[in-house]
Amino acid sequence: MKPNDHPQVQPRRIGVLLINLGTPDAPEPGAVRRYLAEFLTDPRVIEIPQWLWRPILHGVVLRTRPKKSAHAYKQVWTEEGSPLAAISRRQAEALQQRLGSDVIVDFAMRYGNPGIAKSLQSLVDLGCDRIVAAPLYPQYCGATTASAQDAVFAALAAMRWQPSLRTLPPYFDEPVHIDALAASLERQLGALDFEPQRLVLSFHGMPQRTLELGDPYHCHCQKTARLLGERLSIPTEIAFQSRFGRAKWLEPATDKVLARYPKEGVTRVAIAAPGFSADCVETIEELGIRGKETFLAAGGDRFARLHCLNDSADGMAMLEALIRRELAGWLPHP
Numbered sequence: 001m002k003p004n005d006h007p008q009v010q011p012r013r014i015g016v017l018l019i020n021l022g023t024p025d026a027p028e029p030g031a032v033r034r035y036l037a038e039f040l041t042d043p044r045v046i047e048i049p050q051w052l053w054r055p056i057l058h059g060v061v062l063r064t065r066p067k068k069s070a071h072a073y074k075q076v077w078t079e080e081g082s083p084l085a086a087i088s089r090r091q092a093e094a095l096q097q098r099l100g101s102d103v104i105v106d107f108a109m110r111y112g113n114p115g116i117a118k119s120l121q122s123l124v125d126l127g128c129d130r131i132v133a134a135p136l137y138p139q140y141c142g143a144t145t146a147s148a149q150d151a152v153f154a155a156l157a158a159m160r161w162q163p164s165l166r167t168l169p170p171y172f173d174e175p176v177h178i179d180a181l182a183a184s185l186e187r188q189l190g191a192l193d194f195e196p197q198r199l200v201l202s203f204h205g206m207p208q209r210t211l212e213l214g215d216p217y218h219c220h221c222q223k224t225a226r227l228l229g230e231r232l233s234i235p236t237e238i239a240f241q242s243r244f245g246r247a248k249w250l251e252p253a254t255d256k257v258l259a260r261y262p263k264e265g266v267t268r269v270a271i272a273a274p275g276f277s278a279d280c281v282e283t284i285e286e287l288g289i290r291g292k293e294t295f296l297a298a299g300g301d302r303f304a305r306l307h308c309l310n311d312s313a314d315g316m317a318m319l320e321a322l323i324r325r326e327l328a329g330w331l332p333h334p
């Protein structure tokens with residue numbers, strides 16, 4: 001056979017893979033256990049030697065946490081499944097509409113389903129020889145961005161014929177991102193039936209040690225919070241949520257901030273999570289349900305949880321702009 005009529009040559013197509021963290025398949029202890037086992041054996045997430053961690057994980061964490069977490073997931077589960085999965089699907093569909101038929105858009109989860117390797121392979125099978133992999137974390141973190149990229153690179157490493165690859169850089173301080181967040185938060189604040197005295201900007205926490213080791217996550221969160229605070233008409237305060245384990249995590253802790261406010265005369269608050277591109281158990285249950293309980297029990301009066309950008313017009317316009325920039329030179333007509 002002459003090289004020019006090689007049977008595998010396909011039409012060139014472009015793929016975009018939106019990536020988020022992942023979620024269990026069902027709000028049941030068994031499914032949550034499978035999800036947590038994959039998540040919590042990622043050395044990017046738990047950075048202690050495996051020989052030390054494995055006995056704790058299997059002896060303690062995976063025996064107790066799945067039941068507790070399943071209870072949290074049950075409270076947020078929807079007809080379309082886990083909120084994170086449902087919103088991720090809608091984001092991919094909306095981006096597909098916006099980018100048109102020059103591009104194939106799909107989404108994948110770092111842990112659980114649909115997995116990164118399978119989703120990348122389906123894009124390749126559809127003829128994509130150029131792919132943008134977009135971890136939807138505004139702030140770079142080893143545990144999230146790098147872990148998602150590790151999985152993308154590992155999937156490519158198993159391919160004989162790899163597509164060309166671009167990855168979406170962190171966008172924590174991109175003007176389009178700050179604009180989208182500011183517009184979305186102002187609109188939601190304006191629609192409340194009370195006037196909050198403070199807006200808490202709650203980011204997912206990380207072990208303090210990762211900051212000392214040079215992870216830019218803490219700095220990225222601080223910058224998003226500062227830029228956003230400069231744009232909003234309400235005083236803001238940064239906080240870090242979802243502490244896990246016994247090590248020291250980034251401070252101030254969201255639950256401590258909420259419990260402290262009423263003592264300082266702050267009895268009306270709103271809370272937003274600008275580090276999450278989609279609402280999930282950490283925003284809906286941890287902030288919206290448990291955070292509210294903590295605040296009211298401490299003497300607070302009014303509490304509102306604001307939504308993430310999700311598949312809102314503000315959020316999708318931002319995502320389209322960021323992805324189009326990565327597609328520059330690949331798309332037939334700019």
Ligand SMILES: C=CC1=C(C)c2cc3[nH]c(cc4nc(cc5[nH]c(cc1n2)c(C)c5CCC(=O)O)C(CCC(=O)O)=C4C)c(C)c3C=C
Nearest residue numbers: 021022023024045069084141143144204244275280281282
């Ligand atoms: C947005 C950035 C995130 C960082 C940074 C992050 C770090 C991190 N998380 C855990 C432990 C857990 N996280 C869990 C859920 C979860 N985490 C993120 C995002 C970040 N995590 C998201 C989007 C979600 C939501 C998933 C969903 O299904 O809705 C969970 C599971 C839920 C629970 O049991 O509380 C755990 C556990 C660690 C240890 C860590 C950094 C070291």
Ligand SMILES: [Fe+2]
Nearest residue numbers: 021204242282
């Ligand atoms: Fe997390």
Ligand SMILES: [Fe+2]
Nearest residue numbers: 242281282286
């Ligand atoms: Fe949590």
